Amino acid sequence: MKATVTLSSRGVVTLPAALRKVVGLRADDQLIAEVTPDGILLRPAVTLPIEVYTDSRVREFDEAEADLERLLSRPEKKRDRRRRR
Helix, strand or coil: CCCCCCCCCHHHHHHHHHHHHCCCCCCCEEEEEECCCCCCEEEEECCCCCCCCCCHHHHHHHHHHHHHHHHHHHCCCCHHHHHHH
């Protein structure tokens, strides 16, 4: 699909709705603009969300790890000796 777009005086390019729909672009999606021998290539940018944890949430993680460490470091219960005989 091809479309003609116009560059505004502020450098804004509006992609027609039909073009956005075909490639699955939505409002606020980020694009990478790259200069190629054929011109400018626009392609979707891969972005990953970043989680920021509060100090209390970090403490929750630390407590859960400590609980797991205690659980894993417990000696296994000895089997009932009667079963061995």
